[in-house]
Amino acid sequence: MQRRNFVVAGSALIALPGFATAQTVEKPKVTIAVGGKNLLYYLPLTIAETLGYFKAEGLDVTIADFAGGSRALQAVIGGSADVVSGAFEHTINMQVKGQRLRAFALQGRAPQIVLGVNPKTMPNFKTVADLKGKKLGVTAPGSSTNVLANFVLAKAGLKPSDVSIVGVGAGSGAVAAMRSGQIDAISNLDPVITLLLRSGDLKIVSDTRVVADADKIFGGPMPAGCMYAPQSFLDKNPGTAQAIANAIVRADKWIQQAGAGDIIKAVPESFLLGDRAVYIDAFLAAKGALSVDGMFPEAGPETARRALASIDKEIAEAKIDLAAIYTNDFVKRANAKYPKG
Structure with a gap:
C-alpha cells in the first residue's frame, strides 16, 4: 500500500498541497503576457503581483503588457512569453488553428465588456x-x-x-x-x-459586467479573463503552473473580501486614470463579475464555443475538443491549499 502511494505521488507530484511550491517550481522566472493590465478584467493578476502572492509561491514573474489580448496571445505563440492572462475564447480560436492552449485558472466569470x-x-x-x-x-x-x-x-x-x-x-x-x-x-x-x-x-x-445579464446575452455562463498557456508548457512545468494558479486563486478570494479602499491601495496609481472615485465605482461594478475561486463553470466552455460559432463559420464547422481547452485540476489544488485565500 505504501509503495503504491509512493508511485502515485511520484507520477503526479503536484497532487500534494504545498508540494509544488516547495520543490517543483520548474521555471521560477516566468513571463506573463496581458492585454491591458490596468483593466479590472485582469485585477486578480495585479493583486497576485502587488500583494506578493507570486513571490510567496517561489515565482519571479515579469508581466508584459500589450494593447489588447490578441497581442498578448501572439507573444506566447511567438515564444517571448510563457503564459497569457487573457480571454478564455482564445483557447477555442487557437485549437481550430492547430495550436493547443489550455486555460488553468479563472479570473472572470463574465466578460465585463x-x-x-x-x-x-x-x-x-x-x-x-x-x-x-x-x-x-x-x-x-x-x-x-x-x-x-x-x-x-x-x-x-x-x-x-x-x-x-x-x-x-x-x-x-x-x-x-x-x-x-x-x-x-x-x-x-x-x-x-x-x-x-x-x-x-x-x-x-x-x-456584460453583471453576471446574470451576461448569462442572458450568451445563453449560459461565459468564462472571461483567465490564465492560459500552451499545453506543452503545462506538461513540462506542472509545478510552475500550480504556483501561478495558487497565486491567482488567493487573489480571486482576496478581491471578494476587499473594500474599495483596499483596492485603491493595492493597485498602481496609474490604473486610476486620474480619478479615484471613478476607479472605485468601476471596481464596484466589476466585482461581481470576477471569479470567487478560480474555477471554470462546467457549462462555460460550451457557452463560449456556441458564441464564437455564431460569428465564425470555421468554428461552427469544427469539432472542438472542449476538454482540451481548460482544466480545473490546478485550481482545485489551490483551493485545497488556500481555502480562505
Whole structure:
C-alpha cells in the first residue's frame, strides 16, 4: 500500500498541497503576457503581483503588457512569453488553428465588456443596426472586445465588415478617442467605461459586467479573463503552473473580501486614470463579475464555443475538443491549499 502511494505521488507530484511550491517550481522566472493590465478584467493578476502572492509561491514573474489580448496571445505563440492572462475564447480560436492552449485558472466569470455609442457623433442612435459604416473602437483587433462587438453586431444582422474596427487600447487613449469623436462606438472595459459614462461620453448598448445579464446575452455562463498557456508548457512545468494558479486563486478570494479602499491601495496609481472615485465605482461594478475561486463553470466552455460559432463559420464547422481547452485540476489544488485565500 505504501509503495503504491509512493508511485502515485511520484507520477503526479503536484497532487500534494504545498508540494509544488516547495520543490517543483520548474521555471521560477516566468513571463506573463496581458492585454491591458490596468483593466479590472485582469485585477486578480495585479493583486497576485502587488500583494506578493507570486513571490510567496517561489515565482519571479515579469508581466508584459500589450494593447489588447490578441497581442498578448501572439507573444506566447511567438515564444517571448510563457503564459497569457487573457480571454478564455482564445483557447477555442487557437485549437481550430492547430495550436493547443489550455486555460488553468479563472479570473472572470463574465466578460465585463461594454459596447456603447458616442453621443456626440451618434446623437440619433436607436438600434445596433445604426452602427453600419461607423468606426468602432476596440482594445486591439482580434481581442475579446472585438469578439463581443462582432457578437452584438451579428444579433442585429450586421457583419464584422459592416463597421470599421479601430484599435484604441485599454486606457487614456481609448477615452481620448471617444471624447474627440475619432470613433463612433466603443467596446471596452472598466475603468475606461465608467470614466466615459461619468463624463457623458458614452451611451451603453450592451453590458456584460453583471453576471446574470451576461448569462442572458450568451445563453449560459461565459468564462472571461483567465490564465492560459500552451499545453506543452503545462506538461513540462506542472509545478510552475500550480504556483501561478495558487497565486491567482488567493487573489480571486482576496478581491471578494476587499473594500474599495483596499483596492485603491493595492493597485498602481496609474490604473486610476486620474480619478479615484471613478476607479472605485468601476471596481464596484466589476466585482461581481470576477471569479470567487478560480474555477471554470462546467457549462462555460460550451457557452463560449456556441458564441464564437455564431460569428465564425470555421468554428461552427469544427469539432472542438472542449476538454482540451481548460482544466480545473490546478485550481482545485489551490483551493485545497488556500481555502480562505
